[in-house]
Amino acid sequence: METFVDFVPEKEPAREAAPQKPRKALSKISRFLTNKFFLATIGFLAIMLFLDKNDLFSIMERRKELNDLELSKEHYNKELIELHKIKNDLETDPATIEKLAREKYLMKRNNEDIFLTEDQTKLKQAD
CATH class of the missing domain: 1.20.5 (Single alpha-helices involved in coiled-coils or other helix-helix interfaces)
Known part of the structure; x- marks a missing residue:
């Protein structure tokens, strides 16, 4: 049977913080455009403004x-x-x-x- 090992944060090896790359504006825009709520809202507005009978x-x-x-x-x-x-x-x-x-x-x-x-x-x- 395996023994339970309790991890203590002091015993964990220290990770080096990877230098964060600045996010580009294009990646932020692409993330925003692929948001499902944003796409659903745009689709709803398009239907209501152009395709509905009113x-x-x-x-x-x-x-x-x-x-x-x-x-x-x-x-x-x-x-x-x-x-x-x-x-x-x-x-x-x-x-x-x-x-x-x-x-x-x-x-x-x-x-x-x-x-x-x-x-x-x-x-x-x-x-």
Whole structure:
């Protein structure tokens, strides 16, 4: 049977300290780039930013579309307010009704004659 040998640090031979070589920056970078957590993080970011259905470019495009829709919403709200005002005038003011009938539908009173002329600017734009 073997006997147990207890090692005492004083009895161990002294090792000479090997001169440490300065690590090069390239070796530090290569160790960092081969780290599995770093690689997993880079892979996750690449998938989320470029390959996902909600990638960075889609988000930017949707924000631009949202801004355009908000601008058109403001435009249509202003137009709706104007149309409500015109509708209210047509329901209450007889002078407005007469003006609309004369301009749009070319209606006239019994003792009036209507002369239609063409606008020169419209003719130039048509050419």
